[in-house]
Amino acid sequence: MxxxxxxxxxxxxxxxxxxxxxxxxxxxxxxxxxxxxxxxxxxxxxxxxxxxxxxxxxxxxxxxxxxxxxxxxxxxxxxxxxxxxxxxxxxxxxxxxxxxxxxxxxxxxxxxxxxxxxxxxxxxxxxxxxxxxxxxxxxxxxxxxxxxxxxxxxxxxxxxxxxxxxxxxxxxxxxxxxxxxxxxxxxxxxxxxxxxxxxxxxxxxxxxxxxxxxGGKSPCIVDSISGSGDREVMVKRIIGGKWGSCNGQACLAIDYLLVEEKFTTTLVDLLKTTMKTLVSEPEHISKIVNKHHFERLCSLLDDPLVASSVVHGGSIDHEKMYIEPTILIDPPLNSEIMVREIFGPLLPIITLKKIEDSIDFIKGRPKPLVIYAFTNNEALKKKIVEETSSGGITFNDTLIQYVCDTIPFGGIGQSGFGKYxxxxxxxxxxxGKPVVRRSFLTEFSFRYPPWDEDKLQLLRYCYKFDYLRIILHYLGLKKY
Incomplete structure (x- = not known):
């Protein structure tokens, strides 16, 4: 071509x-x-x-x-x-x-x-x-x-x-x-x-x-799941959902985490340990696509208050255009990193007094492409489904919804519209073009003027009760 x-x-x-x-x-x-x-x-x-x-x-x-x-x-x-x-x-x-x-x-x-x-x-x-x-x-x-x-x-x-x-x-x-x-x-x-x-x-x-x-800023709610085995799986899935798919340069990547204050230290320690195994080597994660996007990501860390929130990673190799997978805790909510979609290897963690506060946090922002949530709390799951709006919700995993042929993929509001x-x-x-075929066998005169009270009543019965269609259905004449 x-x-x-x-x-x-x-x-x-x-x-x-x-x-x-x-x-x-x-x-x-x-x-x-x-x-x-x-x-x-x-x-x-x-x-x-x-x-x-x-x-x-x-x-x-x-x-x-x-x-x-x-x-x-x-x-x-x-x-x-x-x-x-x-x-x-x-x-x-x-x-x-x-x-x-x-x-x-x-x-x-x-x-x-x-x-x-x-x-x-x-x-x-x-x-x-x-x-x-x-x-x-x-x-x-x-x-x-x-x-x-x-x-x-x-x-x-x-x-x-x-x-x-x-x-x-x-x-x-x-x-x-x-x-x-x-x-x-x-x-x-x-x-x-x-x-x-x-x-x-x-x-x-x-x-x-x-x-x-x-796309958009897709949040991930992280409840304090008990059990070391479940936590290990959860952390792997979070890392995969952030750095494991195009190094965070994906519309359905995790943009930030929402975590209870009391669980934050434990989660960060688990993330650090597991990241050493999964994403510590550059050859195992995608590169930043070009210089423009590299400089854009670097600029997110230029804000001193954002830079001071880094608790892991943060090193930058300008020659190789490499940014180390980075974790930040509570960067300012009005900073660029929390206002714009990150689309890169930087992961902010926003701490909350209680995990239920995550729902109001999400509702106060544009509708995301997907909400991820790690929790075994069925009441919390119900609240997330009923009280938030997003392109989709995935519980206790990340990205998996994208590869399911039976699940529609698409956004809502600022994250897009339409599905495929x-x-x-x-x-x-x-x-989907409706094609109707009618016979000349029967005609109902009450469909046409001149109008009178009898025709009005017949029309009422037709629309409200439609008995004939029900009878024909049970007689097996479903084509009518």
């Missing part, structure tokens, strides 16, 4: 391909998903290489979060696609008797996927899987901040997939702006709230539906 503005000329090719009806074919959809399977298998080493070049990801992390995750997702779509595309029956009220209705899934059209740099392969191809399953044509604009991954997609997608229906266009923000100037049938964006607003503004011009995956993964991806890129 062209790497310049000339690539925009290819958009008409994608539009014509969709309008030809080719992408609606179930056999075509499956063939493209299987082609994507082959790409993931045959180019696995190349994917590992580009993720190492862009982000310093170890092969195991790259497989867990990107290659393996995508392979599992493709398998799930292929296994379930026949069922998803089958029209579903809908019941019809008495006023429509005798009628049948179906919900028919149709593709939206030509989709633009704007992906981001922290999972540059997964966050480009996972939306593609859903869009192809739903029968759309797709244009992907990968992030220029992961140049090796972007070039890999631009080179390999045309070799494996239908080059008329799936295009990769490389470029920076200027190319993104040009793409947003065109009319799309759906835009799927992963990135920051700031850019998300730009995407929405551009989409509004054409009334284009948008899915925004934005599994069937939810198919639905995101589909329109």
């Amino acid at each position: 062209e790497h310049s503005a000339d690539g925009l000329e290819q958009l008409s090719v994608v539009r014509r391909c969709f309008e030809s009806g080719k992408t609606r074919s179930l056999s075509w959809r499956k063939s493209q998903l299987k082609a994507l399977q082959r790409l993931l298998v045959e180019r696995e080493k190349d994917i590992f290489r580009v993720l190492k070049e862009d982000l310093g990801k170890h092969q195991a992390e790259a497989f867990r979060d990107e290659v393996g995750f995508l392979g599992k997702s493709v398998d799930y779509h292929i296994a379930n696609l026949d069922k998803w595309v089958t029209p579903t029956k809908i019941s019809i009220p008495l006023l429509g008797f005798p009628s049948t209705a179906q919900l028919v899934q149709e593709p939206l059209g030509v989709v633009l996927v704007l992906s981001t740099w922290n999972f540059p392969i997964a966050l480009s191809l996972e939306p593609l899987i859903g869009a192809i399953s739903a029968g759309n044509a797709v244009v992907i604009k990968p992030s220029e901040l992961a140049p090796s991954s972007s070039a890999f997609l631009a080179t390999n997608i045309p070799l494996f997939m239908d080059n008329e229906a799936v295009k990769v266009i490389q470029g920076g923000p200027d190319m993104g702006e040009k793409l947003l100037g065109h009319k799309w049938d759906k835009i799927f964006f992963t990135g920051s709230p700031r850019v998300g607003r730009v995407v929405m503004t551009a989409a509004a011009k054409h009334l284009t539906p948008v899915t925004l995956e934005l 993964h599994g069937k939810f991806s198919f639905d995101t890129f589909s329109h």
Whole structure:
């Protein structure tokens, strides 16, 4: 695919391909998903290489979060696609008797996927899987901040997939702006709230539906769980949820911890001990993506009150752009580190008088993508579910919700809107079109004027009781 503005000329090719009806074919959809399977298998080493070049990801992390995750997702779509595309029956009220209705899934059209740099392969191809399953044509604009991954997609997608229906266009923000100037049938964006607003503004011009995956400051509530074994597991999962996935540069990474004062020292000691085993060596965690983000993270520690709150780590290697995994206790709540999403290896701990205070703390801030909570207190779990709002909640683990095909992934409020993964991806890129078929067999005159009191009463009975539909249902005549 062209790497310049000339690539925009290819958009008409994608539009014509969709309008030809080719992408609606179930056999075509499956063939493209299987082609994507082959790409993931045959180019696995190349994917590992580009993720190492862009982000310093170890092969195991790259497989867990990107290659393996995508392979599992493709398998799930292929296994379930026949069922998803089958029209579903809908019941019809008495006023429509005798009628049948179906919900028919149709593709939206030509989709633009704007992906981001922290999972540059997964966050480009996972939306593609859903869009192809739903029968759309797709244009992907990968992030220029992961140049090796972007070039890999631009080179390999045309070799494996239908080059008329799936295009990769490389470029920076200027190319993104040009793409947003065109009319799309759906835009799927992963990135920051700031850019998300730009995407929405551009989409509004054409009334284009948008899915925004934005992230935010995802908190982790840590109750004083008893039992050394449970605590050891909990601490591993916290470390994995902060530094074990792109070194904290992930929308679903833990941003900060909420802990009771009396448990703080114990938790910090457990974290320090376990971090020596899991994330003490730079080769086991991803690198900071570039100099701009490295300097941004360093600036968070420039505030003397923030720097004085560091209780572990904090060392910085400017030449290697390395920041040691760092723990802070009670940095000022109005400091940048507690106002902005951190997106890096710094972990603030906010102490509370009692763990229940965590709910008001979370409610006083923008809605996060996910709330993590480690607790065996069922009453606390109930309060978190009922009294907070977030894209999702995960108890006693981190990140696991992301790899579940049966769970929708998405945000709410400032953390985004719309959802995907599994069937939810198919639905995101589909329109459920109701199709009603009515017979000429029967006609109800009370549906029409001239109106009188008898017709009004008949309409009341139809809407309130609908006895006929109930009777027909029990007689086995469910199609009515």
